[in-house]
Amino acid sequence: MRPSASTPVTAGGDPASRTQPGLSVLPQRTAALGTVTAPRPRTASSPPTSLDDARRLHQLTGQVQQLVQAVMEALNGARPLQQLSRWMEPSLFSSLQLRRALVQEAQEHFGRDRPSPYADAHVQSVHAQCITPAILEASAVVRCRKRTRAVAIRLEARRASWIVTALEIG
Template sequence: MTVTTATANRSRIKRTSAVSGSPGQNIDVRLVARTIAQAAMEVLAGTRPVQQLSRSLDPNTYLSLQHRAALTREHMKISRGRNPLHASPTVRSVRACNISELICEASIVVAEEQRTRAVAMRLERMDGTWRVTALEIG
């Protein structure tokens, strides 16, 4: 997002967004990104089965998330006395950038009880629905 302000006249503010297209389409992709990020964090917390994301993730991304969730469960077994790693994740903000009409990248900030994390994803429009082809959880 670019913000330009005139120094002499503060009331003149020009804002351009990196997300192009119709406003309805932009809201749609942001809501999809928010929902998938929230669900992915819940999968890592162990409160949601990874199978619920099978339609939203491509096969490689699905297997990656499944593997990371298994590793997280193993870590939680070892450190039983501690608080859960991903307790009550809440999405704080979502930013989206259209690369083309069919590809969008999103960055999401997710707050947990002990820390704040970043989630980045690449979404591609396939058969009229957005599908995550890359997912990085920091």
């Protein structure tokens, strides 16, 4: 059975193909998930333990919002997928490439006048929580035309940057 364009993107797949032919590099902002350290983990009901922890969590939440926006733009075709490759595990990136290919195939089948299901995507809100100092999980609400989507994302600190290890798009 072949997955549809609304199939969630998860880690898995063939990391051999990491480029997508036919996409030109567009001059756009890339999400920069640099060396921000995670705040100390906390329970769901307790507030951040210090002002520094609250600031770090707020900064990471802003970076997650930029990353989710970049993913939605890439799925829509407004941004090259290759820009996201350094922020994702190779297997997750391959799954994202497959999802983009399915969206392109559907657009070719139904005609270019039919918009992408990810057209006009805008991240409305992001809620993040540090599970451990090296793991951040977040959920985002994304508005795409007349539909609202939920996005769940998990980032893990590796060396001096954060890497997306799980991504689910509803």
